[in-house]
Amino acid sequence: MQMRKIPVTIVTGFLGSGKTTLLRHILQHAGGLRVAVIVNEFGELGIDGEILRGCGIGCDENGNETQGQLYELANGCLCCTVQEEFFPVMEQLLERRGDIDHVLIETSGLALPKPLVQAFNWPSIRNAFTVDAVVTVVDGPAAASGQFAANPQAVDAQRRADPNLDHESPLHELFEDQLSAADLVILNKTDLIDAAGQEALIAELREELPPQVKIVRAQHGQLDLHTLLGLEAASEESIHLRHDHHGSADDADHHHDEFDSVVVEARVASREGAIEALQKLVDNHTIYRVKGFAALPGAPMRLVIQGVGRRFDSYFDRRWNAQESAAQQEGSLSSRFVLIGEDLDAATLQGAFDAALAVAQTAAQ
Numbered sequence: 001m002q003m004r005k006i007p008v009t010i011v012t013g014f015l016g017s018g019k020t021t022l023l024r025h026i027l028q029h030a031g032g033l034r035v036a037v038i039v040n041e042f043g044e045l046g047i048d049g050e051i052l053r054g055c056g057i058g059c060d061e062n063g064n065e066t067q068g069q070l071y072e073l074a075n076g077c078l079c080c081t082v083q084e085e086f087f088p089v090m091e092q093l094l095e096r097r098g099d100i101d102h103v104l105i106e107t108s109g110l111a112l113p114k115p116l117v118q119a120f121n122w123p124s125i126r127n128a129f130t131v132d133a134v135v136t137v138v139d140g141p142a143a144a145s146g147q148f149a150a151n152p153q154a155v156d157a158q159r160r161a162d163p164n165l166d167h168e169s170p171l172h173e174l175f176e177d178q179l180s181a182a183d184l185v186i187l188n189k190t191d192l193i194d195a196a197g198q199e200a201l202i203a204e205l206r207e208e209l210p211p212q213v214k215i216v217r218a219q220h221g222q223l224d225l226h227t228l229l230g231l232e233a234a235s236e237e238s239i240h241l242r243h244d245h246h247g248s249a250d251d252a253d254h255h256h257d258e259f260d261s262v263v264v265e266a267r268v269a270s271r272e273g274a275i276e277a278l279q280k281l282v283d284n285h286t287i288y289r290v291k292g293f294a295a296l297p298g299a300p301m302r303l304v305i306q307g308v309g310r311r312f313d314s315y316f317d318r319r320w321n322a323q324e325s326a327a328q329q330e331g332s333l334s335s336r337f338v339l340i341g342e343d344l345d346a347a348t349l350q351g352a353f354d355a356a357l358a359v360a361q362t363a364a365q
Contacts, residue, residue, distance in 0.1 A: 005130040008103040012113040013137030016308030018188040022221030034101040113181040120236035131235035136182035140189040183233040191219045260344040264353040265336040277356035292337030
């Protein structure tokens with residue numbers, strides 16, 4: 001007897017849109033649903049996986065990965081690594097299909113969703129999995145500002161106002177591709193946009209979407225699971241009809257190759273000083289996304305700091321484990337951040353980060 005296909009929800013969206021927050025919300029409210037997770041990451045650090053571990057999801061009490069619950073793909077853009085890593089992971093999930101009710105895949109903020117959906121047509125996957133839906137998360141305030149709007153006049157105005165946006169075109173095309181692949185669009189962070197702004201943004205998004213694709217509003221990715229799961233879109237069957245700017249997964253001209261990822265680390269004295277220093281990096285370099293952890297003196301918990309442009313937020317996600325706590329007491333526990341952007345040089349950014357921290361610390365004294 002043929003077993004049912006396992007539904008897969010692909011969560012995509014631009015940098016800082018709130019994908020990880022949405023994923024955390026789904027897992028914390030699964031209500032007994034047995035969910036397997038694949039996190040595709042950009043950069044040298046397993047940032048998204050670490051944030052999920054901070055929720056106690058897919059981990060034992062010692063913070064170790066629980067085999068079979070959390071899979072991390074740490075080598076960047078999924079459309080380039082589908083054949084190298086995606087299939088072995090799916091085969092592992094297939095071996096445990098009796099233990100799985102649903103699969104969640106969070107793509108990198110720079111990943112193209114279409115090649116991933118197309119991979120579900122391959123014979124080794126097609127008979128066992130189906131794409132329940134592609135969920136695209138939109139950063140409401142960023143989109144409302146015209147940063148990735150379809151209106152080219154708004155993009156040009158943004159460029160004139162901010163010299164750091166000289167290379168915005170490939171990002172805009174990527175944003176459109178993520179919308180074109182969507183079965184559901186989540187307009188996130190609506191608490192930061194007034195009602196008129198929300199309606200105007202929804203009208204702009206609607207121009208990019210087929211009529212059947214719903215747009216739902218959310219704050220902090222908090223939505224009823226019935227809205228997110230069980231949509232039964234079977235996206236792999238119609239993905240070839242979706243327009244995209246970047247061609248197939250076999251196209252050698254991958255626009256995401258234009259983006260760099262570097263890591264900076266240092267000891268920080270305060271939350272305010274760390275964010276101020278990171279903002280200076282954003283002001284002086286083409287950085288689109290900042291994501292990492294800060295070890296504050298005397299703080300018993302790890303501080304997550306995330307930023308898109310000059311907009312930063314932070315929160316404590318978990319207590320330090322015994323080894324980390326000992327390192328913190330010795331003063332040897334560093335804060336580490338992934339910077340994603342264009343034309344980034346690790347040594348230059350590390351030096352600038354150290355200098356900015358020194359200025360912030362002096363000002364605070």
